[in-house]
Amino acid sequence: MKKIALSFFTIVLLVINSFAQNEYKKLPSLGIHFFFDDFTTAAELRNNGLASVIRNKNWTKTSRMNPGLAVSYMQGLSNKIDFIGTVSGSFADYPVPGKPATGRDAFLLDATAVANLKLVSDKYWVSPYLSLGVGASKFGGYYGAFVPAGVGLQLNLFDEAFLLINSQYRLPVSENAAYHFYHSIGFSGNIVKRKVVEPAPLPVPAVEEPKDRDKDGVLDENDKCPDTPGIASLQGCPDKDGDGIADSEDKCPDVAGLAKYQGCPVPDTDKDGINDENDKCIDVPGVARYQGCPIPDTDKDGVNDEEDKCPSQAGPASNYGCPVIETVIVERVNKAAKNIFFVTGSAKLLAKSNASLNEVVSILKANPSYKVDIDGHTDITGTAAKNQVLSEARANSVKTYLASKGIDESRMVATGYGIDKPVADNKTVAGRAKNRRVEMRLRNY
Secondary structure, eight states: OHHHHHHHHHHHHHHHHHTTTOTTOOOOEEEEEEEEEESHHHHHHHHHOHHHHHHHTOOOOGGGSEEEEEEEEEEESSSSEEEEEEEEEEEEOOOOTTSOOOSSOEEEEEEEEEEEEESSOTTSSEEEEEEEEEEEEEETTEEEEEEEEEEEEEEEETTTEEEEEEEEEEEEOSTTOOOEEEEEEEEEEESSOOOOOOOOOOOOOOOOOOOOTTOSSSOGGGOSSTTSOOBGGGTTBOOTTOSSSOGGGOSSTTSOOBGGGTTBOOOOTTOSSSOTTTOSOTTSOOOGGGTTSOOOOTTOSSSOTTTOSSTTSOOOGGGTTSOOOOHHHHHHHHHHHTTOOBOTTSOOBOGGGHHHHHHHHHHHHHOTTOEEEEEEEOOSSSOHHHHHHHHHHHHHHHHHHHHHTTOOGGGEEEEEOTTSSOSSOTTSHHHHHHHSEEEEEEEOO
16 A cells, blocks of 8 residues: 555656646645545445445445544645645544444544645636545544545636535555545635736837927828928828818818819809809809709799799789789679678578679689689678678588589688678668678689
């Protein structure tokens, strides 16, 4: 057994030497562990062999094992080799070889120095390992030495804390030591911080400061105007009007313009506020909505199309650019309007109105461009509200009659004005009779 331990430590030293410079070497850390000492399974193993223990399942339950607590100090010797020193304490009936059992538990103290040979470094979250070392125990007045050999699993928690699960078989190397299993689980955490070595700064060679005589931020070697402050986009030359054309090439250096006009604005020949590039009538003043051309006058009557209600028929401005309706026709309609009669206090047309209304129908049919406004009026007899309703109803009765004779309603507008527009004195019978009327006004717009 001593030869095995010596061989193991020889291998450990070789591995430590080969990995001594690895950056994943564990920092010094302290740990606390909970463990069980199992003497019964170890005795079965020695007496009957491993095959018998496995076949008969002679594994001791944890309730029959001896629990205890341990503290440890751990430090990496290389990236894959850790040293761990552990002190453990428990209460047990320690089976000292060749001595009679006391039948009662007493304090068992042991200490071990072990090397953990990990499969991978602490760079990885999970790291299985083998362990081998030396240990010593004290039970009552008995001292013993043993070799702990085992397997374990390390879980890396945040690179500063570790969960350690370990199972050892402890082989005695002195007469007062007993064979037993030692199963533990615990945590350890770093007690120092990893030092970060900053690389030394590289020396900065002395460089001659670039020259910029006009202090405009453009180096002389790239500045076309090295003695006059300018802008970088124009290679250091000035541009007073900010149009992107250097003053030396700008024919209008104080007014923003375009390169195609050598730095001058787009011309406006007719001075209508619309530059020639957007003006379809560059020699005649116009307006923007007609792309620089004047407002058109299709019928050439002097009233532009925007104000002309009859843009395709010539007429005076006094009639919104529409032809004037002949006076004789207007008088015929006015005469017909004076011969429209209703039932008193009602909007019902009397039959004697039909001839006059038919006259208006014939005029409208003969002149499809004509439209007519039908206005109803009353005297002041009764309330204003009732007269308003009556005037509207009478105007609409006339409209309905004309529509029944084939006149499209879109050509007629019926409006009631009530008592608001008298043409005679409402204090006399004759005046009130004149105020009770329907007026019809022809128009062609």
